[in-house]
Amino acid sequence: MPQHLSSTTSNEYTISSVVNNQTSTANEMTVVEYKRIGEGAFGTVVEAKLKYTSHNNNTSTITTTTTTTTTDSENQWLGPFAIKRVPVQTEYKSRELEILREVNHPNIVSLRFYFEKESSNPKDKTIYQNLVMECLPSNLQNEIKYYKQSKYTIPYPHMKAYTFQLARAMLYLHGFGISHRDIKPSNILVDPATVTLKICDFGSAKKLEPNQESVSYICSRYYRAPELIIGCTRYTPKIDIWGLGCVVAEMFLGKPLFQGQEPELQLKEITKLLGPPGNSFFFNNNENYRGNMYSTKTFTCKIDQRFKQVFSNSPPDAIDLLLKILVYSPEQRASPREVLVHPFFHELKSKDFYVYPRGSNKPIKLDLFNFSPLELKLLGPYKDELLSSI
Numbered sequence: 001m002p003q004h005l006s007s008t009t010s011n012e013y014t015i016s017s018v019v020n021n022q023t024s025t026a027n028e029m030t031v032v033e034y035k036r037i038g039e040g041a042f043g044t045v046v047e048a049k050l051k052y053t054s055h056n057n058n059t060s061t062i063t064t065t066t067t068t069t070t071t072d073s074e075n076q077w078l079g080p081f082a083i084k085r086v087p088v089q090t091e092y093k094s095r096e097l098e099i100l101r102e103v104n105h106p107n108i109v110s111l112r113f114y115f116e117k118e119s120s121n122p123k124d125k126t127i128y129q130n131l132v133m134e135c136l137p138s139n140l141q142n143e144i145k146y147y148k149q150s151k152y153t154i155p156y157p158h159m160k161a162y163t164f165q166l167a168r169a170m171l172y173l174h175g176f177g178i179s180h181r182d183i184k185p186s187n188i189l190v191d192p193a194t195v196t197l198k199i200c201d202f203g204s205a206k207k208l209e210p211n212q213e214s215v216s217y218i219c220s221r222y223y224r225a226p227e228l229i230i231g232c233t234r235y236t237p238k239i240d241i242w243g244l245g246c247v248v249a250e251m252f253l254g255k256p257l258f259q260g261q262e263p264e265l266q267l268k269e270i271t272k273l274l275g276p277p278g279n280s281f282f283f284n285n286n287e288n289y290r291g292n293m294y295s296t297k298t299f300t301c302k303i304d305q306r307f308k309q310v311f312s313n314s315p316p317d318a319i320d321l322l323l324k325i326l327v328y329s330p331e332q333r334a335s336p337r338e339v340l341v342h343p344f345f346h347e348l349k350s351k352d353f354y355v356y357p358r359g360s361n362k363p364i365k366l367d368l369f370n371f372s373p374l375e376l377k378l379l380g381p382y383k384d385e386l387l388s389s390i
């Protein structure tokens, strides 16, 4: 088993071959782990600092985007970083390292180093893969909970900025055909001081090839797209957009939107908002589905009225966005670029748009429209609309 860290202990060790993800060079480095920040189904995440050991002569530059930034020279500690440790060999195939090495986007957590290490328990021969990533101070689950405790929601301007960054990360990932496959608030890192968002946990992510089958038993229950629930195996990255919709809804409601008490009951929760799925949904996504179709409508009004009832405290433009995302048919569900151009985000374009980070009375400006040439290409005909009147 990996070593457990209490809040007062730290764990220091030296690794002879730590690969720098930017340069692909390997060096000996000393690692000090001093805080446990996450324990998931697959791995442990700890906060740590690293330094090149003294006989190394490495001067490559690395900076962190979070609070402490250290220069990268001999004998200086780099970090803080978050190290995710997962067993190298499990029956479950993780493509996390492969994918994190390929991606480079302001709204996706960046991988700085990686190394392999045996467990510190001499009886355990398991080899662990260690992913050293930039460290963010919070995640959306914590933020939602923080505001909920004081009977508030995350401020609307922050919600808009966070949702926009999430959709931007999806535009980029889906452009490569990569589906995250586990979108949920705890996998969305945020820095409330800068209102920055970055997706993490690519342990379930996969490049989906058209006409290639993939397992449908992925994604955490409350955030699973309806096609996954009914066992579709030829799904598309649109499953992540469903997750995005659930996350936006949760920011407004302060609790998960669809809380199925058992896997089979998750579809029932969805029908309470969307009504029953049509026959074509089952036919197109899994014609062999033999589970409950929940074909009886449990409310009498139209769907847009139903959304207004459920999201009674949310602004009309947010409800309209959710109506375009929480759609049974993956083909008709909004794409990342359709999300980005939605009027819900128009306010972000204003030159007077500022946010007040939590606990601060100093407004800050956000740089949300610094699209790379690749992103502009992916936006295609939506580019002009998105960049108009900034």
Ligand SMILES: Nc1ncnc2c1ncn2[C@@H]1O[C@H](COP(=O)(O)OP(=O)(O)OP(=O)(O)O)[C@@H](O)[C@H]1O
Binding pocket: 037, 038, 039, 040, 041, 042, 043, 044, 045, 082, 084, 109, 133, 134, 135, 136, 137, 138, 139, 182, 186, 187, 189, 200, 201, 202, 203
């Ligand atoms: N780079 C990071 N910076 C700060 N916190 C992080 C970082 N990466 C992960 N975490 C925290 O650690 C938690 C677990 O990480 P991650 O989701 O990658 O592991 P996991 O084993 O796949 O967990 P789960 O089974 O809950 O999805 C995350 O929810 C997040 O709060």
